[in-house]
Amino acid sequence: MDARSLMQAAEEVARKSGDVALGFFRQGVQVHTKGDGSPVTVADQTAERTAREWIESRFPEDGILGEEFGETRPGARRRWILDPIDGTKTFIRGVPLWGTLVAVMEGDTILAGAAYFPPVGDMLVAAPGQGCWWNGKLTWVSAEAELSRSLVLVTDERFQTHPERGTGWRALSAKSSVARTWGDCYGYLLVATGRAEVMADELMSPWDAAALLPIIEEAGGVFTDWSGKRTAFGGSAIATNAVLAESVRQVLGATKGP
Structure with missing residues (x-):
């Protein structure tokens, strides 16, 4: 796949899994503690399952590394890196400053990345040489020098x-x-x-x-x-x-x- 196609794929899976997480937002989900002491909810798990199912159905030879369910096909040439809810503590508190992160990489090179912020409706997607797109328009960092x-x-x-x-x-x-x-x-x-x-x-x-x-x-x-x-x-x-x-x-x- 070319860079634009990978960007579109990353955006689609981020949006699908993020919208699943949004369905649990402010719904009083039960919180569990993982082995590393960090919190996890059914929203995290369901959203990651959604992303994994989407990837498996379209790219069955690709590997997947996700926060909640670990690694699948670690030797694969291309891998998808998933964080279904980045900011789970924020999510649990009902604060809308959390997001869903999806990256695609080959070897040590990241081919595309998407960051979706379901509560505020923002999407960022980028790939090397393709620019960074914010809700469908190119975006840039500030020029502030002080x-x-x-x-x-x-x-x-x-x-x-x-x-x-x-x-x-x-x-x-x-x-x-x-x-x-x-x-x-x-x-x-x-x-x-x-x-x-x-x-x-x-x-x-x-x-x-x-x-x-x-x-x-x-x-x-x-x-x-x-x-x-x-x-x-x-x-x-x-x-x-x-x-x-x-x-x-x-x-x-x-x-x-x-």
Whole structure:
């Protein structure tokens, strides 16, 4: 499949599974705790099953890696990376800042990514060389060059897993115009569409980040892990517009990688 076809496929499966999750939103679903201490609901599981069924029916030789049901056909040439509800804690609280993430990759290369935000009706989709599309129109990161006029975002400012990174975050937020915790994938939506300049996460799984790298890059931004390496699989993430990329990472204490 060409890049445009993969973008369309990623968008379709994100929309289908996200709409399934939306059907459970604010319906008082029961919450369970997974082995890693994170919450899960029937909405997460049903939405991922929907995505898997869609992929299996159309691309039966492809692999699938999902947050809720693990990996299928790990040796496959092409794989789909799924996060049915990115921001489950937000979902549980009835806050509409969660999304559904779908990425397609071959080897270490991400071929397309889609991020769907069902409660607010926003869709982002991108593929290398194809641009980043927001609700059917091309979108770009902001051109803001001054931290003092920037909006910076983080999922959880406590930095419980990597407290040393909290020092950098506090320095960055002090230099910014506005600092908010509009986190999880919603923060990356704001960066990709030019409404925020920085989004940072201390801890990211592959299904959290894979769709976001092409979205940020095709919108003209920079996506790295906390070491400054261009990757969606470094366990952390910093997304910025292009003009602030270097200065933001310096303030955060992120080193410039290859």
